[in-house]
Amino acid sequence: MRYLPHTEEDVAEMLRVIGASSLEELFSTIPEDCRRKGDLSLPGPVTEWELNDLMAVLAKTMAVAPEYKVFLGAGSYHHFIPATVSYLLGRSEFSTSYTPYQPEISQGTLQAIFEYQTFIARLLGMDVANASLYDGASALAEALLMAARVSGFKKVALSSLIHPQYRLVVRTYLEPAGFEIVELPLTSCGRTELTGLKTIEGLAAVAVQSPNFAGCMEDLGSVASLAHDAGALLVASFTEPLAFGLYKSPGALGADICCGEGQSFGIPQSYGGPGLGMFASCKRYLRSMPGRLVGRTEDRDGKSGFVLTLATREQHIRREKATSNICTNSGLCAVTSAMYMASLGGSGLRELARLNYDKSEYLKKELRKAGFAIPFSVPTFNEFVVELPPGSDAVYQRLLDRKLVAGLPLASFYSGMENRYLLCVTETKTKNDMDELVNLLRADCNI
């Protein structure tokens, strides 16, 4: 096996040094009744070429571009990834290193993460960002736990227009710890209903997502004042950070903690993971933040460099009193997203964001023209909800046969949304793709 370099002579010589007569003898401390009786029953070993064939067969079953036109978003977005990003993150000095505990030989990762923290703080309009969490969902759960630490309360209000799977993850993290979760309903125009907030006491946080799961921009400024009046923190979640190239950042609108998924920035969709939990907050809450932080400092010669810092918040120092149990995070995905943001630049980010918006507005307009209803009136970014006529499920299936995935059916996520679909249009969809979608829908629905 090519990953195992030992020759028979090596093994013999090393056993001699150790004073053992066989490799088996090295395991004599494992009690007999804890041992495996026979060999592992596994397929293989396969050669590299056999593996290529096996994996190609599996990968080929997956419905991906360009063969399929996939108008799905809902927390995972198809964006172009430039060759430079894939190439640079393939530098194995980045990918094959560990968490940078030894700063003298980890300055590459440390500076890249420090720059990532700066990108995220600026993107979200916040003071500080951490070095990443697992994904947008666990980032939201961690944000709510942090809000509870800051406020001393164990009750949170959650918009029902937060990604439904994120809300499930929040329940998993919070309920065993004795939290009370209040869900805020949605309005008919596609935003979170906030009127109930005034009557809830002892709130640690109000959490909303913007753009929300229906693609609509929340009125974050109003949520912030209502939350702050109630003595709660505003936790602003997101699944599509590209929106902040067009719209105001959550920080500018009064969010206390911003957290979300960063997959859009140069990270392949990979059937849902790995993603990137982006997490940022205000300076005054810094010591309550979860996750690793990179800080600037000097070496013995006075040269500027970087180290992991404020580790006294973390599990390896504080153990059960840590601000989070996180250890391994999404470091390489954070560096990937920094490479992507660096490539795009401020001008590119605004241009790309606007293009996403304009394309989705084009599809919205064409669908309306064709006679389909767009039920929510609030401005959107690159996703929106469309309502098809009754019996739309069969239409959706027939489009799948034409290799076109016409968005996400919302029926299983919300009651009363039987014929509603969440459509997503990024820069990867052309005008022709959208025209084809509208034409097929129109023809199939007999409009």
Add this chain to the structure above:
Amino acid sequence: MVEFAGSTGLVLNEPLLFDKGKRGRAGMSIPRRDVDYAPVDEELVGEGPDFPDLGEVEVVRHYTRLSTWNFGVDTGMYPLGSCTMKYNPKSNEKQAALPGFAGAHPLLPEKLSQGALKMMFELERFLGEITGMDAVSLQPAAGAQGELAGMLIFHAYHKSKGRGRSKIIVPDTAHGTNPASAALCGFSPVKVGSSDRGVLSVEGVAAAMDEETAGIMVTNPNTLGFFEENIRGIAEIVHARGGLVYADGANMNAVLGIAHMGDTGIDVLHLNLHKTFSTPHGGGGPGAGPLCVKKHLEPFLPIPRIVDDKGSLRLSGDFPRSIGKLHAFYGNVGIMIRAYSYILSLGPELKKVSQLAVLNANYVKEKLKDVLHLAYDRPCMHECVFSDKLQAPLGISTLDMVKRLIDYGFHPPTIYFPLVVSGALMIEPTETECKEELDLFVEAFRQIVKEAGESQELLHGAPWRTKMRRLDETGAARNPRLTCK
């Protein structure tokens, strides 16, 4: 004269990205505009973030230069104890990057994503076979999230028995994530010490175990590099008082194909795909921390689970006793593909992986134990733990020795952990290092020990050959500077 890899050479400086660039440069091709500008709501629109505009060459040089300041497994030996820094096969990277996987949307209809589901379904079974456990969830995104899932299962199990429990036993050799994960579920950790053999004793656990205690978290093999040989007796005690046994599988690289973890009395076990199953650590992630359980805890596993429906695989959330979801989708599938490829590439030869990992650790232990104090002088598994006891009287600490090791071209071992060994030096060579490399490492350490007796300054000032000298960590924490101004 031995030649070490550590050397000096031209190291290029590189400013912060935010000190570079000029408005109007572009580092990325922007897709063609084929639709008109649409009206926007001016109330909501912002300025966009203050990012620099950089050219493509600037970006490429920036990250290429940064990468040269890093040390990875591909650079050299990385004997970081309990982290299993083995070689990360390049073929696995290629499989994960296949467009069918990398480009797949997680909410595709199941009939259009059978390949990924099949890979995951089979990987669950492979891990079940390797550990001897009955059911597996791949969802946890890292070891610590696997631990959290395990603790959530403890919580749900006790709740289902109608009695919540408030405490959990955690050995003093445990990784910090263990108590931190337990605390998230409201369990307060009760510490138990290890014996003079560096393992837990049945009596020690029996004294700590009561009807208020949810169970125990045991890292096996433990962080001292020993198999917890009393595990079955410990499990009996814990089970007798209604508790459960959690095994932290961070060190599973020692026992693949050798131990049958399912027969050791444990109920739950997490694995780290980024340790044992060769997926890259990525400078701190992403990893994956699958959770394996015995049959009686299967109903509690995270949802959705992959079920075989007459030859067609689908995702099912229909498990009412499940602890729920931990990840927005199904976990780190890209990492699973790499681990799946690794397991297929080795097959039953995985046993050889552990044999050679243990051989390498014992070899290093034997070769250094006359110059470094061995915390427990007995055969080890995948790692061995020394201390600075012999060097401390000279004013030389573990930190000094490992910083000097950098000058010789090696990544330092894990230091000052486990906490039970003062000045710990925890060395895990892994199976992918060849004998010549181990000999060089041993020789480097022996020279450092010699230097410790001759020139303390050389060690106190180390490293000398790196881009940066020792950095002021205290100052960094006192006055946090976390972003560019």
